[in-house]
Amino acid sequence: MSRARGTDAEAAALRYLERRGLRLLARNYHCRLGEIDLVMQDDSTLVFVEVRARADARHGGAAASVGPHKQRRLALAARHYLMTHPRAAALPARFDVVAISGPAGENEPEWIRAAFDCAG
Known part of the structure; x- marks a missing residue:
């Protein structure tokens, strides 16, 4: 995915989540352990958001691309965020995924709340 497409997808996800009442705390939070696309607050819950964009659903689409390795990297970056x-x-915190499929702006984002758990 090109940098421009990734930036556009993050902006679309941010607009989508803000329209649903979430508040942005940080964008593109990164440390040496990983990066979190969006850190948001949903009422009294901290939400770490991974934004995924795919032109089509081959190979499982956008949501399926957040596998165990990516989940571990997100959890490490989230722990760093919490320490700082x-x-x-x-x-309380959760990990959400916003999946954007198809050409930019063509499809409504898919918001997967509590997409995975990194307990422990």
């Missing part, structure tokens, strides 16, 4: 943002660490 103590107020956020007091909130």
Whole structure:
């Protein structure tokens, strides 16, 4: 995926989630352990969001591309975020995926709440 397509997908996901009441805390949070596309707050829950865009559904589509390796990297980056943002660490947290399939803007994003669990 091109950098421009990734940026467009993140912007679309952000607009989509903000329209549903989530509040942006950080965008493209990165540390040496990984990167989180969007860190948001949904009422009193901290939400780490992975945005995935795919032109078509071959190979399982956008949501299926967040496999175990990517989940581990996201969990490590989330732990780093929590260590550096103590107020956020007091909130319950979850990992969501926003999947954008097809040409940009053609399909409604698919928001998968609590897409995976990184307990432990």
